[in-house]
Amino acid sequence: DEGVMPQTREHLAILDLLAIKQGIIAITKVDMIDDDPEWLELVTLEIAEAFEGTVLADAPLLPVSAHTGAGLAALKAQIVKQLLATEPKADTGRPRLPIDRVFSISGFGTIVTGTLIGGQFRIGDEVAVQPVGLSGRVRGLQTHKTKLDVVKPGSRVAVNLSGIDKNAVKRGNVVTLPTVIKPTVLIDTQYQHLDSAEQPLKHNMEVKLFVGSAETIARTRLIGSKQIEAGKAGFVQLALRDPVAVVRGDRFILRRPSPAMTIGGGTILDPQPGRQHRRFRAETVEHLQTLSQGTTDELLLQVLRRNEPIAPVNLHKLLGIDAAEFAPLLQDLRDEQRVMQLGKVLVSAETFHRWKSDIETRVLDFHHTYPLRLGISREEVRSKLKQKAAVFNPLIASLVEADIVVEDGALLRKPDHSVQFSASQQSAIDRLKAQFAKAGINSPSVKAAQAIVGEDVYQALLDLGELRQVRKDVVWLKADYEKIVAQVVAFLQKNGSIEVGDARDLFATSRKYAIGLLEHLDAIGITRRVGDERKLIPTVEKKNGT
Incomplete structure (x- = not known):
């Protein structure tokens, strides 16, 4: 009956200041006006009018009732639709977790929760808690009560910290990697004063700053203007009562402490200005204007993201700046790991970490699906x-x-992954090895081996190198294989060449095994076929000292 409440309008203004671009508007408790559709239409029109000109002006508006269930299916479908259309959060390799809750669990220790931004955390990571300057290690990770080895940006995360006491951290602190972020008590900002503000923002005004999950009292230092009127923007340096851990580009909200009211917000331009500025100095205003429009390094990153991977010389051409400026700029970005070099090309940190995450996820998924396989x-x-x-x-x-993955021949695996056989599987392996040992070169066929141990265990034995399959239907134990190859090499060193008949007679075997062996030696570069003969490749002769 009272329409859109002032608190709703204030929350909508905050969404605008934080640049929240996606959302759904739900009109709740519509079961209370089931008998008056005209009233629902009137409410809908009033809400649409209130949201006009805001970031949610085009957001879907859905009537729902938790009591009757009306509209809930449509609401759920719209949530799924928006989630599917949401871009993954950027991974710059500089993770930050603004803490919104701290508690402890007996036997585990300190737990902090928050929404992860900027990068990934892994179990075992060395971390820092800012602005308090504590050091610790990630002992465990959970997302929505699911234990994970790696958590990605955009996730709600619970982090079990070792080496840090629960009473030493609080809401507003930030968990990050060492050296990623430094505390500050002075920040330069681009500020927007709300249309609804009852008075201008003035110099040396006491305000309450909200950034991330932190809040603290601050004093305003207006740069280039005496005051900022309602609906206007300007540059404001904030002098903080307590240190915070923030980075360039973070968005913030300012509220009047008493009576409590949101008055505006904006974007951090420089989290480490170093000193208080002279308010009306032309160079200072020009510097802040440059920061608000984007720096040269930000321009380089924008061009790189549109054209990556790209060679440095081509990036320089596209950027169009002097070589004397380009070289040190690129080196600084490399040193800060915002640009990564892969061979002869460059990629942004976001792309590098996205690829890294994709590879790690594929390897982990492979281990989960095929635990008996050594790697993908x-x-x-x-x-x-x-x-x-x-x-x-x-x-x-x-x-x-x-140490994120290990190369094992042609396979990739996690460093802590190993193949573990059950007692029954190991018993079958022992039986198979006994048959191989008895048969020698005339070994059981691939199908026979698979029938004894199963296809998964057979493939695991190949991955582990315990079996060597030389063709579709021929496989040997590793020790037998090495002995057989050595005998062929010795024969070639003595006789100069070998034919299928020679190999058959040498090992007292059939043509199947002889042909399979010689074709395999051709394939791996030990021999070269010349007509019906095989000759030792010279590099192999040198390796064997001849």
Whole structure:
């Protein structure tokens, strides 16, 4: 009956200031006016008018009732639709978790929760809590009560911290990686004063700052203007009572402490200005205007994101700045790990970490689906990512160096993954090995081996190198294989060449095994076929000292 309440209008203004671009408007308790559709239409029109000109002006408006269930199906469908259309949160490799809750659990210790932004956390990560300057380690991670090894930006996350006491941290602190962020008590901002503000924003005015999950008292220092009228914007330096942990681009809200009211908000231009500015100095105003329009390094990153992966020389051409400025700028961005070099090309940190996350997820999913397999095919991962080897190879090298994955021949696996056989599986393996040992070169066929241990265990034995399959129907134990190959090499060193009949007689076996062996040695580069003969490739002769 009272229409759109002042608190709703204030919340809508905050959404505008925070640039929240997606949303759904739900008109609740519509069961109370089931007998008056004209009243619902009037309410709908009033709400649409209140949201006109805001970030949610085009948001879907849905009438619902929790009591009768009316409209809930449509609401759920709209939520799913918007979630599917939402872009993944950027991963710049600089994770931050603004803490909104702190508690402890017996046997686990300190738990903090929040919404992760900027990057990923992994179990075992060394972390810092700012602005209090504490150091600890990630002991455990959960998202929606599900335990995870890695959590991604945009997720609601609970972090179990070791080495940090519960009473030493509080709401408003930020969990991050060491060196990512520094505390500050002075920030330069671009500020928007609300149309609804009852008085102008003045110099040295006491306000309450809300940024991330932190709140603190601040004093305003207006730069370039005496006051900022309702509906107007300007530059404001905020001097804070308590230190906060923020970065350039973070959005904030200002409220009047008493009587409590939201008066405006904006964007942090410089979280570390270093000193208080002279308010009306032309150079200071010009500097803040430049920051508000975007710096050269931000322009470089924008061009890079549109054209990556790209060679440095081509990026320089597209950017169109002097070489003397480009080289040190690019080096600074590399040093800050905002630009990553993969072989001969550059990619943004967001793309690098997205690819890294994709590879890690594929490897983890493979381990979960095929626990008896040592790892996923490296080539399969490259193919699915649709990457050229020139980019993929240095990408994998960087993940190996960071101990995120391990290269095991042609396979990729997690460092802590190992194949574990059950007692019954190990018993079957022992039976198979006994048959191989008895048969020698005339080993059981691939199908026979698979029948004894099962296809999954058979493939695991191949991955582990305990079996060597030389063709579709021929497989040997590793020790037998190495012995057989050594005998062929020795025969070639003595006789100069070998034919199928020679191999058959040498091992007292059938043509199937002899042909399979010689074709395999051709394929792996030990021999080269010349007519009906095989000759030892010179590099193999040198390896064997001949």
